[in-house]
Amino acid sequence: MLVAGIMKKDVITISPLATVREALAVMKEHGVRSLVVEKRHAGDAYGLIAYRDVARSVIAEDGDIDLLNVYDIAQKPALQVSQHLEIRYLARLMIQYAVKGVLVIDNNELQGFVSDTDVVGNLIDRALRDT
Numbered sequence: 305m306l307v308a309g310i311m312k313k314d315v316i317t318i319s320p321l322a323t324v325r326e327a328l329a330v331m332k333e334h335g336v337r338s339l340v341v342e343k344r345h346a347g348d349a350y351g352l353i354a355y356r357d358v359a360r361s362v363i364a365e366d367g368d369i370d371l372l373n374v375y376d377i378a379q380k381p382a383l384q385v386s387q388h389l390e391i392r393y394l395a396r397l398m399i400q401y402a403v404k405g406v407l408v409i410d411n412n413e414l415q416g417f418v419s420d421t422d423v424v425g426n427l428i429d430r431a432l433r434d435t
Contacts (some may be wrong), residue, residue, distance in 0.1 A: 307394055309425045311408045311416035313400065317342050320375035324362060325341065327353055327374050330355050340414060341378045350381030350414055374406055384409040417426050429431035 316329050318339045327339055339350030353374050361367045361377040384407040385394055398406060398420055408416040 306387065307385055307389045307391060307393050307408055307418055308416075310391065310422045311387060311418045312422070315340050315414060315417045317414075318353070318374055320373065320378065320380075322374045324358060324367070324369040324372045324374065324377065328358065329370065330412065330415065331355075337375075338417075338419075340382075340407060340417060341374055341380060344413075346368055349381035350384070350409065351375070351378040352382035352405060353378040354405065383409050385418075386408060391423060391426060394418060396397045398423065407426075 316330060316336055316339050318330055318335045318341060320341050323332075330339060331337065338352055338354035341353055343350055351374075357377045357379065358369075361372060362369055367377075382405075383397065383401055383403050385397065387408050387410060394406065399402070403416060405419045407414060408418060
């Protein structure tokens, strides 16, 4: 099975210039734990901001959620794969780089997002189908 079969296509994005407070509000509004950080221009890379980044920068390092911008704490470039990659290779990458979410990019354009929950959920679905 390919990444295209499990990725989420309706991805929530945020401007890199938004404050961390704004990012937290968007996460809460949409019930997600991470947001894709938009590119600033065609040759730029997408980023990712997750709860872990906020915890590290705001809580552990005592940062200010109104003074920090998304670009200050986001993972950029974020780990990315093609939608045509087999899921087993995606799982290996996620384990190797200890990430919970990966962007799906083709031709430097965002196609979707895959989390570790999507990967394991697919395994569970297949396992239950085969019983």
